Amino acid sequence: DRGLRCDLEAGMAKLxxxxxxxxxxLEAMRIHGAYGYSKEFIVERLYRDAPLLVIGExxxxxxxxxxxxxxxxxxPA
Structure with missing residues (x-):
């Protein structure tokens, strides 16, 4: 609100x-096992889409x- 940049905080949050x-x-896939690959469960989509977050922002x-x-x-030092 004060017009200050928050690159550090934004970068930390995104990372x-x-x-x-x-x-x-990945943990959800481990829990669901083979069912995690089925499109009937949202885990499949989350597992597929999660890596895109790493490069998306x-x-x-x-x-x-x-x-x-x-x-x-x-x-500074």
């Missing part, structure tokens, strides 16, 4: 959320670079 989505989708490596740059700018 955490995309990695969590992939981890949760900027790759996780790009988010890490943004986070590192912001931390260096905020805390």
């Amino acid at each position: 955490f959320a995309s990695e969590a989505a992939v981890d949760v989708a 900027g790759t996780n490596e790009l988010q890490r670079i943004i986070i590192a740059r912001q931390l260096i700018e905020r805390n």
